[in-house]
Amino acid sequence: MINWKLILRSSAAIVSALIILQRIHEQLNNNKKRLTTLSPRSRGVESLIGNTPMIEIKSLSKLTGCKIYAKLELMNPAGSAKDRVALSIIRANEKLGKLKPNHGDVIFEGTSGSTGISFAVLANALGYKAHICLPDDTSPEKMQLLKSLGAELEPVKPASIVDPNQYTNAARYGAQKINEDSSNNKNAIFADQFENDFNWRIHYSSTGPEIWEQMEENLDVFINGSGTGGTIAGVSKYLKEKNDRIKIVLADPQGSGLANRVNYGVMYDSVEREGTRRRHQVDTLVEGIGLNRLTWNFQQGEHNIDEAIRVRDEQALKMAKFLCINDGLFWGSSSAINCVAAVKTAFKYGPGQKIVIIACDSGARHLSKFWKDAAELPNDITLQDIIEDIKSP
Numbered sequence: 001m002i003n004w005k006l007i008l009r010s011s012a013a014i015v016s017a018l019i020i021l022q023r024i025h026e027q028l029n030n031n032k033k034r035l036t037t038l039s040p041r042s043r044g045v046e047s048l049i050g051n052t053p054m055i056e057i058k059s060l061s062k063l064t065g066c067k068i069y070a071k072l073e074l075m076n077p078a079g080s081a082k083d084r085v086a087l088s089i090i091r092a093n094e095k096l097g098k099l100k101p102n103h104g105d106v107i108f109e110g111t112s113g114s115t116g117i118s119f120a121v122l123a124n125a126l127g128y129k130a131h132i133c134l135p136d137d138t139s140p141e142k143m144q145l146l147k148s149l150g151a152e153l154e155p156v157k158p159a160s161i162v163d164p165n166q167y168t169n170a171a172r173y174g175a176q177k178i179n180e181d182s183s184n185n186k187n188a189i190f191a192d193q194f195e196n197d198f199n200w201r202i203h204y205s206s207t208g209p210e211i212w213e214q215m216e217e218n219l220d221v222f223i224n225g226s227g228t229g230g231t232i233a234g235v236s237k238y239l240k241e242k243n244d245r246i247k248i249v250l251a252d253p254q255g256s257g258l259a260n261r262v263n264y265g266v267m268y269d270s271v272e273r274e275g276t277r278r279r280h281q282v283d284t285l286v287e288g289i290g291l292n293r294l295t296w297n298f299q300q301g302e303h304n305i306d307e308a309i310r311v312r313d314e315q316a317l318k319m320a321k322f323l324c325i326n327d328g329l330f331w332g333s334s335s336a337i338n339c340v341a342a343v344k345t346a347f348k349y350g351p352g353q354k355i356v357i358i359a360c361d362s363g364a365r366h367l368s369k370f371w372k373d374a375a376e377l378p379n380d381i382t383l384q385d386i387i388e389d390i391k392s393p
């Protein structure tokens, strides 16, 4: 006798299973159509800061036998790691009652570019005015960008930090003048990225943990240059607390005294010799990193830096071109310096290591200076051309 009940139940089960399979299939197809993970909806440009992607640099991994990764800080909304610092300084000053939005308050900063751009964007977004003092030989595209963003610009002659007209001192003085002027009720702050404690702390509380999580708690070396020192100080402290065997390497441009400070305890560069320095700053094409003085932020991380690698401009230029041609990565000069140091570290300590560098900004910020020279280089540069003494892994 035919068991209709059983047949009906089995058919219903089969139909349900088919429907579920079809749904799964549709879901998989939908996911396949997406090029990348879709970010959730958020509010305001400031909500896009941080949680930057991490990618493997395929060419460098292949040629070194290591895994070399870059944390793409250039994907922050104003284009660099400085977005984190600028937002953190603004929020801290709002809490302290030193900044009130939509009240004519002014944020002064002395910066050769990236931090000024971050402040200019966030000042617009959060109800402030940005006043940026910077060396007058800063790349024209950075100046143009700041101008387009509506920031007040005060270009000054490159000078030593002891000079009252040095760009950091000019910014401090500008803020002071507004605060002392009783004819208005505007407030001004001097952001002071080099000495401001919120700088390294935001990298300790955000950039460091992101790297740790993205690397699934498994990395051997972290490499970065130092401008203010905030990134390397904050990230190194976080990573060393998680695993003190992680090596921290400073990538330093020519003309900077920081590499000698880390390796030999002396802040001295050969261009300091009388009559050999071409300008009053670090003598390099590279913008954003390298210094001949110790800042508060650098000092907060100095004890965690295991070694420093000196990179010549010529090597940085070749690396920038190499990454562009071989990986489609069009990066700025400090990112290129970090990659030269990563390759040197890979060959020094051997294959199998996991190395993380920061890609701080895009090549587009450097078109008229660094990339003007890099663009002239041939497309067929090899790693051997960049680092003359490398051996195969």
Ligand SMILES: Cc1ncc(COP(=O)(O)O)c(C=O)c1O
Pocket (backbone or CB within 6 Å): 080, 082, 113, 114, 115, 225, 226, 227, 228, 229, 230, 231, 232, 287, 288, 289, 332, 334, 335, 360, 361
């Ligand atoms: C392009 C670029 N890379 C790297 C850095 C260095 O970052 P930090 O100031 O945290 O040392 C800076 C700093 O301004 C920068 O502008």
